[in-house]
Amino acid sequence: MGDNPASSVAIPSSVSALLAEETTIDPLSPLPSFLELMLVDATTSSGRAALSAALDATASSAATSAVAYRDGWKGRFLLAVARLGRRYRAEILLILTYAIERSCLHSKSICATASESVYSLKRSKLYPMTSSDGAGSSTTAYRSLARLPTHDKTRVALIASLGPYLKDRLDTWYQNARTREQMGMNELEFASQQQQQQPLSHGSFDWRLQRKRTTEKIRSLFVLVYPYLHMTHEGTIVFYQWSYLVGRSVFYSPSLHALGMIIRRVTMADIQTQNNTKSLAQSSKELSKPKIEDAIKAARKLAGYGLVAAVMIGWASNIRTELHRRRQQWINESVSSQINTRAPNISLPANPGAGIAVPPPQPPKVMLSSNTPIQSLPLNKALCPLCRQTRVNPVASTSGYVFCYRCLVLYVRDHGTCPLTGLPCPESKLVRVYETEQEHNQ
Numbered sequence: 001m002g003d004n005p006a007s008s009v010a011i012p013s014s015v016s017a018l019l020a021e022e023t024t025i026d027p028l029s030p031l032p033s034f035l036e037l038m039l040v041d042a043t044t045s046s047g048r049a050a051l052s053a054a055l056d057a058t059a060s061s062a063a064t065s066a067v068a069y070r071d072g073w074k075g076r077f078l079l080a081v082a083r084l085g086r087r088y089r090a091e092i093l094l095i096l097t098y099a100i101e102r103s104c105l106h107s108k109s110i111c112a113t114a115s116e117s118v119y120s121l122k123r124s125k126l127y128p129m130t131s132s133d134g135a136g137s138s139t140t141a142y143r144s145l146a147r148l149p150t151h152d153k154t155r156v157a158l159i160a161s162l163g164p165y166l167k168d169r170l171d172t173w174y175q176n177a178r179t180r181e182q183m184g185m186n187e188l189e190f191a192s193q194q195q196q197q198q199p200l201s202h203g204s205f206d207w208r209l210q211r212k213r214t215t216e217k218i219r220s221l222f223v224l225v226y227p228y229l230h231m232t233h234e235g236t237i238v239f240y241q242w243s244y245l246v247g248r249s250v251f252y253s254p255s256l257h258a259l260g261m262i263i264r265r266v267t268m269a270d271i272q273t274q275n276n277t278k279s280l281a282q283s284s285k286e287l288s289k290p291k292i293e294d295a296i297k298a299a300r301k302l303a304g305y306g307l308v309a310a311v312m313i314g315w316a317s318n319i320r321t322e323l324h325r326r327r328q329q330w331i332n333e334s335v336s337s338q339i340n341t342r343a344p345n346i347s348l349p350a351n352p353g354a355g356i357a358v359p360p361p362q363p364p365k366v367m368l369s370s371n372t373p374i375q376s377l378p379l380n381k382a383l384c385p386l387c388r389q390t391r392v393n394p395v396a397s398t399s400g401y402v403f404c405y406r407c408l409v410l411y412v413r414d415h416g417t418c419p420l421t422g423l424p425c426p427e428s429k430l431v432r433v434y435e436t437e438q439e440h441n442q
Helices: 017-024 034-068 073-087 089-105 114-118 150-182 187-197 201-245 254-259 268-288 291-341 405-415 437-441
Strands: 121-132 139-146 261-265 394-396 402-404
Touching (some): 034 073, 034 201, 089 114, 089 150, 150 254, 254 261
């Protein structure tokens, strides 16, 4: 069956035709079964939920990354992105959904929504037609299919994206209005009390009070009417689905009926038509070779690659920031655990000042050569001999020399000796050194 106005579609005329197809799923039928369309609805809901979760994750990631760049322009930009993502999540989801649906519907090879294309379905315009015999004594009514016009494709994309957005908004407003009604004293009562206590001149407070009364009336009317509107909407959808299920109608939803469209399977004739169209377009393109279209296509491809590169760079930056934060947390936890577990039992004499003073031991001999990682000691004693930077979390080796915690731990794990003396230095024997600010700056 083609997609031209002259071709007709085999419409079920018997009751329960699609109900039987529910169990058999006849691949020769042009109309999909009720089960297939239910799966399409489930796929649409899952796709919206996935997009919403992706937007929430992006906003959370931007807020987390903004902490690392708190004072720079990048931090302010990420914080603005996080705020926009959280405040206008529904509107951003609306724009993304519309862009996806419009792209799929305006595609020559798909002509369906994103969820319908997953199940090899497409939309077609259904026109009522009549034919008469040669004598003109009798007429026969039938229906024919045609390709969707461009304005109908745009309408479908708007309905597919704007419908769920409006429903979510109305549900949220209804819940908020009910919550406000269930609270204690509302704004109208509070404003009335204020007017009685402090009446203002020129009727300014009266005007504000009147506006609040009007708002409260509209809110109360909305709370009263919306459940019936919601029930009517859901009941209409159920009625259309039941009619489609038992074969009384070819329209699965009221929006399809209003637009005069049906959802049908992609047939072999459609595939052949698509292949012929592609071959003709390819041949005409090779003959004409429009340079402007090639430039536009190259610009789109370059913009797409740039967008992907920007996203990947952002992800890499976020991963690097998270790894840096986790490394700092691991270092702090390691230092804290060593401080808590290492409680040396030192036995001091009863009279430490009595007797002969024992001189301190001589420091171990430093081994400096071209083969060692340290060729010379820094002149500034506050610098780490390994990285030549100001010590961070200073730690002493078994030889008594002080390094950065990270520098010494990494070296000891690889060599098991002190970097300066070459003496055995296991990681369990490292000693945390606490310096005052004056000692640290010397």
